[in-house]
Amino acid sequence: MTDDTVKAEQKGSRTLLLVEDDAAFAKTLGRSFERRGYTVLKASGLDGVTELLKTESPGYAVVDLKLEGEASGLVCVQALHQHDPDMLIVVLTGYASIATAVESVKLGACHYLAKPSNTDDIEAAFNSAEGNAGVEIRGRSTSIKTLEWEHIHETLAETGFNISETARRLGMHRRTLARKLAKQQVK
Numbered sequence: 001m002t003d004d005t006v007k008a009e010q011k012g013s014r015t016l017l018l019v020e021d022d023a024a025f026a027k028t029l030g031r032s033f034e035r036r037g038y039t040v041l042k043a044s045g046l047d048g049v050t051e052l053l054k055t056e057s058p059g060y061a062v063v064d065l066k067l068e069g070e071a072s073g074l075v076c077v078q079a080l081h082q083h084d085p086d087m088l089i090v091v092l093t094g095y096a097s098i099a100t101a102v103e104s105v106k107l108g109a110c111h112y113l114a115k116p117s118n119t120d121d122i123e124a125a126f127n128s129a130e131g132n133a134g135v136e137i138r139g140r141s142t143s144i145k146t147l148e149w150e151h152i153h154e155t156l157a158e159t160g161f162n163i164s165e166t167a168r169r170l171g172m173h174r175r176t177l178a179r180k181l182a183k184q185q186v187k
Contacts, residue, residue, distance in 0.1 A: 014038045014039060015038065015039045015041065016033050016060040017041045017043065017060070018040055018043070018061075019049055019061065019064060020062070021068040023044075026042050029062070032118075033119060038060070044067070044068070049076050049080065053079070053083050057083075060089075062090050062092055064093065065093035066093065073093075077089055077091060077107045081108025090111045090122050092113050097150055097153030097154055098150060100112075103157065111129065152170065152177070152180060152181070155170055156181075163178065
């Protein structure tokens with residue numbers, strides 16, 4: 001365990017805040033963490049987070065990047081970090097991009113995981129909050145499709161996940177953008 005993980009457990013006594021607007025996914029992930037000894041609190045957006053933080057002080061948080069009706073989960077990351085800079089926050093997303101990963105860390109997240117990720121992945125992220133300077137650096141051949149995917153998601157993050165505005169900025173029809181977003185990322 002890292003020093004940050006020990007601090008989070010002492011402070012939040014294995015209390016985890018799950019910020020997720022998909023009720024079925026939140027229920028499944030929450031049960032999985034409860035089986036591992038965590039007390040799980042749930043919120044579906046910034047209002048729920050703000051309300052919970054009035055009475056609770058979790059040591060851990062898992063935040064979905066794209067929340068229904070919200071600009072993004074990044075506002076929740078920011079609020080959680082401002083409430084407690086020692087809280088270990090993992091951002092979980094199906095819309096992974098370099099831009100949102102960087103912003104997540106700048107706003108206070110200790111890790112950023114692309115879906116599908118499971119409880120093991122999230123716990124490993126909490127335990128590796130300090131980072132690893134010895135990670136291998138490898139060259140990556142980048143395809144045009146991957147570059148397009150990253151550019152779309154960077155623009156999407158800049159517009160606060162507004163599909164219409166993103167399509168306008170990219171100079172494409174909204175339906176074309178929606179089709180591209182529905183496809184799996186090409187590696």
